[in-house]
Amino acid sequence: MISLKIEKILNIDKISLVMIFCGILDKNFARIKDIILIIKVNNSLREDIMGDYIFTITAVFQIFVFLISSYYAILSLFGLYRKKDKKEFEPQKSFALIVAAHNEEVVIGKIVESLMDLDYPRHLFDIFVIADNCNDNTAKIARQHGAKVFERFNKDKRGKGYALEWMFDKIFKMEKSYDAVSVFDADNLVSKNFLKEMNNQMCEGYKVVQGYLDSKNPDDSWITQSYSVAFWSTNRLFQLARKNLGLSNQIGGTGFVVNTDILRKLGWGATCLTEDLEFSCKLILNGEKVGWAHDAIVYDEKPLTLKDSWKQRKRWMQGFADVASRFWVKLLKKGIKDRDIVAIDCAFYIAQPFVLLLLTVAGILTFIQINTSGVNIFIVNYLLDEPLFWKSFSVFQFLLTPFVLLIERKFSKKLFAMLALYSTNVFAMKYLIGSKPTLLAAGEAQVAFVVVFLILTYVFFGKAQFKRFFWYLLYGLYTLTWIPITIQGIKDKDKKEWSHTKHVRQIGIYDV
Incomplete structure (x- = not known):
């Protein structure tokens, strides 16, 4: 002792x-x-x-972690370029347009009107609405607007995936056959050229095609703008980039078409919380690729509050983690065995929840390195020990998304210019508060910098640009909320409860 x-x-x-x-x-x-x-x-x-x-x-x-981040960063750069010439085909393909709806009496009329108004031969498409476990007037309103309504009641198998699987089976048994089915959510609005663009892609040989996911209500709140920024940048840096490189795109849950033969062959069978991601993995494992139609636009209503956004994104992360646990090894094996870069890329994509956690840990290590004396754990500094490089890289990262929104015509040139000037704080702070300020002094200086630019934006560009500038800064906070949401999603990946997003107002296609 x-x-x-x-x-x-x-x-x-x-x-x-x-x-x-x-x-x-x-x-x-x-x-x-x-x-x-x-x-x-x-x-x-x-x-x-x-x-x-x-x-x-x-x-x-x-x-x-640095190599994974570099992979995503380099990949995204290929989305900055867009081919101007594209092949145009005469309308050939026939479509069954399916709208999945659960208690959507507020919005169901607008999506049916939007589909009825498509610029495509009327005999080549029909509109079907699944009134799934509804106890309101969804079915009645859909019929009044001209849709063919199928009512489904099953309390045990709830959720969009089950509803679609049920409806696909009915489509297969109909006397009239369709070349493809197209899936929408009840709150969607669709651009008039949607089926023309999908017809073009399918005539080029794609059996599954995803359309451009846009926002109906980007200016309602900082949450809706954050959602919109995320979708706008993803459309370009993720989807278009993969299209340009010949990789497979990912189905986004709505606004996509699937060839009926491939659907019958593989079966939907995707009944998890992210049925779109699950079906994407099945396609790639069977040697198929998802195409991308950048001009086929579907407008989606985004949640207004952080609470509603949290519930929806948690459901997404539950589905992501569930799919990753079941398909990651299969995709990686196929990628290595067949030397299939498409499968490997998909494996990287579905691992996003876990990659985000790795990035979080790396960020914490970086914070410790910066704010704790005598600690040398930020290893990448030893590879590129050049402060100017890292500051320039930070500016590039900050401005990449606004630049994408500029070329997508979502942000004005004035707003981009102001954000570009604001990004110089990375260089300016050293001269304003010294090279080794206290944490409090650094925080106060950053707040003062933000306030000055907000005032300048309001004075020179007006209230609308001021609001967008301020909300874009809050986009960083929205991004950080993905960390606890992802942790919750991974923890609850085996729970299959469906979280329904309630819609409270009508927005027509001419309002967006």
Whole structure:
């Protein structure tokens, strides 16, 4: 017991302790001094070895995260270019347009009107509405607007995936056949050229095609603008980039078409919380690719509040984590075995919840490195030890999304110019508050910088641009909320409860 206490106090091991007692018994105190010196050296070496071990583990982790981030960053750059010439085909394909609806009496009329007004031969498409477990006037209103309504009641199998699987089976058994089915949500509005663009892509050989997902209500709140920014940038940097590189796009839950033969062959079978992602994985495992129609626009209503947004995005992350747990290994095996970059890319995509957690840990390590003296754990600095490079890279990252929104005509040139000027704070802060400010001083300076630019934006560009500028800054907060949402989603990935988003107002196609 005494030896254990001494061992703890002196921070030495049992062998070293025995050596000291041997020295005492021999009454050779010079030997004891030598032994203690050796022990100190051994302890120092042990600490160095442990430090090297931690350093190595950290290096492997951070370099791995850096490479993944670089993959996504490089990939996104291919979305900046868009081919101007595209093939046009005469209307050939016939479509069954399916709207999945659960208690959507407020919005169902507008989506049916929007589909009725499509610029495509009327005999080549029919509109079907699934009134799924409804106890309101959804079915009645849909019929009044000219849709063919099928009412479904099943309390055990609830959710869009089950409703679609039920409806597809009915489509297959109809006397009239269709070349493809197209899926929409009840709150959607559709651009008049939607079926023309889908016809073009299918005539080029694609059996599954996803349309451009836009927003009906980007200016309702900072949450709706954050959603809209995320979708606008994803359309360009993720979807169009993959189209340009010949990779597979991803089905986005609404606004997509599927060839009926491939649907019959593979079966829908996608009844998880993100049935679109699940079906995308099945397609790629069977050698198919999803096409992209950048001009086939579907307008979607975004949640107004953080609470509603949180519930919806948690459901997405539950589905993502569920699909990743079931398909990641299969996709990676196929990618390696068949040297299929499409499958490998899809494996990277469905691993996003886990990649986000890795990025979070890397961010925490970076914060510790910056704000704690004597800690050298930000390994990437050793690879590129150049502050100017990292500051320039930060500006590039900050401006990439606004630049995409500029070329997509979602942000004005004035707003982009103001954001570009604002991004110079990375360089300006050093001259304003010094190179080693306190955390409080740095925070106060950042707040003052934001306030100055908000005032300048309001004075020179007006209230509308001021609001967009301020809300875009809050987009960073929206992005951070993905971290706890992702953790919750991974934790609850096996729970299948459906979270319904309630819609409270009507927006027509001419209002967007």
